[in-house]
Amino acid sequence: MTQHQPQPQQFYLTAPTECPYLDNRAERKVFTHLVGNRAPELNDLLTQAGFRRSQNIAYRPACENCNACVSVRILAGEFKMTRSMRRIWKRNQDLIGFANKAEPSSEQYALFHDYLNSRHHNGGMSEMSVLDYAMMVEDSHVNTQIIEYRMRGADTMITGKGEGPLIAAALTDVMGDGVSMVYSFFNPELADRSIGTYIILDHIMRCNALGLPHVYLGYWVNGSAKMHYKTRYKPQEHLTANGWQLTDIAD
Structure with a gap:
């Protein structure tokens, strides 16, 4: 019987657009589709990797020369x-x-x-x-x-x-x-x-x-006043190059 290998997940990159959070910046996003039976499992994995969901799309910032957007999650049990x-x-x-x-x-x-x-x-x-x-x-x-x-x-x-x-x-x-x-x-x-x-x-x-241990708040944007409220909910972890790490930013 012929066995069909699952197709690899396809990711795409948007063209640069004006950043909605920081002046004189351009934003780009990497995104993929969340469809089919694997969508819940994939959404879990991608959210843990810093993606957000909008309809059937999972996306995360992929901006050149800027890493101001940081994924935030609250440690609910310790809050x-x-x-x-x-x-x-x-x-x-x-x-x-x-x-x-x-x-x-x-x-x-x-x-x-x-x-x-x-x-x-x-x-x-x-x-x-x-x-x-x-x-x-x-x-x-x-x-x-x-x-x-x-x-x-x-x-x-x-x-x-x-x-x-x-x-x-x-x-x-x-x-x-x-x-x-x-x-x-x-x-x-x-x-x-x-x-x-x-x-x-x-x-x-x-x-x-x-x-469940985490409440995912989306992105805290370093330098954006309208996103600063997210730092009030502690303890919280930020996604860094070394994985999720406990942080303490003054609110």
């Missing part, structure tokens, strides 16, 4: 909240997150659209249509959830769900060694709640409940 984090956690205890299948809804898109208009109106995602959003959520061959955050209700202890309008949502991959936060968004009118921080804290708790 301790700061005093300000404890206040944020307590402030949002009237919220509950429920993990759904990665299926889009019009309510999600409306919140996503409001969030982008408020926080990232000049960003590359600001012109995303309903179809674009649906593809962002649905086009996954790995274990992806969308966690919806709503106010706690009378039946929350029974159903595990919240009630009322959607306040925040997080697209999240569950992997063999942790969870990867793909994208999150929230009601921009509730800035006093620090919901972005709360969502990360909630993912750390979920990771611990699953018995």
Whole structure:
């Protein structure tokens, strides 16, 4: 019987484009497709190697003469909240997150659209249509959830769900060694709640409940003020030329 050897994974390199994080820099990415039965296993391996997932694509920076983008993961089991984090956690205890299948809804898109208009109106995602959003959520061959955050209700202890309008949502991959936060968004009118921080804290708790060691936060960009918040969640490891190493950058 003829045996067919598996095809090697193909990787591609993008053309240079303007860097969205640092002025007067150009970015390039190396990427590959995450499709088929091997996609979950491959996503695990590539995430551990510093890749991020967007739909059915795994990518990582491959910029010439720049290594400012550094992969970050939180050591969930050793994490301790700061005093300000404890206040944020307590402030949002009237919220509950429920993990759904990665299926889009019009309510999600409306919140996503409001969030982008408020926080990232000049960003590359600001012109995303309903179809674009649906593809962002649905086009996954790995274990992806969308966690919806709503106010706690009378039946929350029974159903595990919240009630009322959607306040925040997080697209999240569950992997063999942790969870990867793909994208999150929230009601921009509730800035006093620090919901972005709360969502990360909630993912750390979920990771611990699953018995998994890591929460992958994506890239910390050295020199980018808008990415500096990721250094607050400690202990954390950064991916270096010598592998994942514990780091302590001042927040």
